[in-house]
Amino acid sequence: xxxxxxxxxxxxxxxxxxxxxxxxxxxxxxxxxxxxxxxxxxxxxxxxxxxxxxxxxxxxxxxxxxxxxxxxxxxxxxxxxxxxxxxxxxxxxxxxxxxxxxxxxxxxxxxxxxxxxxxxxxxxxxxxxxxxxxxxxxxxxxxxxxxxxxxxxxxxxxxxxxxxxxxxxxxxxxxxxxxxxxxxxxxxxxxxxxxxxxxxxxxxxxxxxxxxxxxxxxxxxxxxxxxxxxxxxxxxxxx
Numbered sequence: 001x002x003x004x005x006x007x008x009x010x011x012x013x014x015x016x017x018x019x020x021x022x023x024x025x026x027x028x029x030x031x032x033x034x035x036x037x038x039x040x041x042x043x044x045x046x047x048x049x050x051x052x053x054x055x056x057x058x059x060x061x062x063x064x065x066x067x068x069x070x071x072x073x074x075x076x077x078x079x080x081x082x083x084x085x086x087x088x089x090x091x092x093x094x095x096x097x098x099x100x101x102x103x104x105x106x107x108x109x110x111x112x113x114x115x116x117x118x119x120x121x122x123x124x125x126x127x128x129x130x131x132x133x134x135x136x137x138x139x140x141x142x143x144x145x146x147x148x149x150x151x152x153x154x155x156x157x158x159x160x161x162x163x164x165x166x167x168x169x170x171x172x173x174x175x176x177x178x179x180x181x182x183x184x185x186x187x188x189x190x191x192x193x194x195x196x197x198x199x200x201x202x203x204x205x206x207x208x209x210x211x212x213x214x215x216x217x218x219x220x221x222x223x224x225x226x227x228x229x230x231x232x233x234x235x236x237x238x239x
Contacts, residue, residue, distance in 0.1 A: 003066060005030050005189045006082075006157050011050055011060035013213075020046045022213045024060070028157065031183050033190040035200040035221075038210035044193045045087075047210070048159045051191070052084050053077050065156065079108070081156035087165055089146040091134045097121065098130035101148050108153035120148045123185075124178055140171035144178065151182070158182075160192040164199060172196055176203045201225065 006028035013021040021043050028034055036044045049055040051062055053074045061070045069077050092100045101120060105113035121127045124144045129137065134145060143163060150158055160179075164172040176199050182188050194200045201207065201221040209217035209230050217227045224230055 003030075004028060004063070005032075005065060006051070006191070007063045008047070008051065009061045009063070011047065011062065012058045013046060013050060013055055014058040019213045020055075021050060024050075024213075024215055026208060026215070026218075028189045028191055030156075030189055031187045032205045033179065033183050033192065033203055035204035035207045036191065036193045036210060037195075037197060037200065037207060041212075042210035043213040044210050045161055046213070048084060048161055048191065048193065051159060052082060078155075079153075081154075082159070083150045083153075083155035083157065084159035085146050085150045085161060085163055087162045089142050090149060091142055091145050093133070093135035095134060096131055097126055097134055097137070097145055097148075100134065101145075101152060104149045105152040110153055113152075116152055116154075120151045123151070123182065124148050140167055140174060143167060143171070143175055147175070147178070151188075154186070156188060158188055158190045160190060160194075162193055162195065164194055164196050172199050179203055 004027045008024055008026045011021055011024040024047055038044055046055065050057060053072060057070065061068055063069065064080055064082055069080060098117060098121065101117040102113045105116040110116045121130060124147060126144055126148060129141065134142065137145065147163065164175060167175065179190055180203050183190055192200065204221055206219065207221050207224040208215055209224060217224050217230050
């Protein structure tokens with residue numbers, strides 16, 4: 001039996017008659033990158049909110065490392081190893097790169113925040129920018145800094161909501177390269193929502209497709225690409 005780092009079972013979020021999520025079963029293995037696709041309003045960001053504890057579930061469970069965390073709040077899930085980024089970066093523009101990563105590490109209760117920050121910045125090739133004010137970074141570098149803030153404390157799972165938004169093609173591929181390296185070197189598992197399907201299919205080990213709050217397809221990138229319903233609804237004739 002596979003030991004899943006993350007698992008949702010029958011996760012549902014209903015608002016009256018509106019079913020934002022309706023019975024979502026999903027798994028994530030150690031070091032795996034799982035991409036989420038679907039049209040706007042399909043439930044992709046909502047399922048990330050559900051997993052992190054930002055939305056109350058109507059029913060279902062969320063397990064992290066085999067432990068049911070459904071009753072835990074956002075901060076407790078973060079301390080348990082569940083980290084996320086948002087569509088908008090959460091960096092502090094007036095603070096240096098190194099200082100804000102150290103503060104984030106300190107807030108996580110890491111024994112040696114300076115060492116943790118140095119390790120994370122080195123991982124994302126930001127070490128040479130440690131003394132730079134974040135607002136002076138290029139947007140691609142700001143996105144990497146946002147990822148660095150999510151990595152402090154060595155989480156086991158990263159949930160990324162459109163991390164390539166606003167990036168150029170080159171910057172998107174650069175960030176994708178870092179994500180693949182993180183999964184390989186650290187064994188961190190990644191659940192990523194991204195509209196750039198070319199990048200998403202290239203870096204994902206598995207892809208889950210949402211429609212109207214439900215999973216309509218799940219499998220390897222090749223399997224999903226070949227799914228007629230997915231091709232017609234989301235990927236177009238060029239898939």
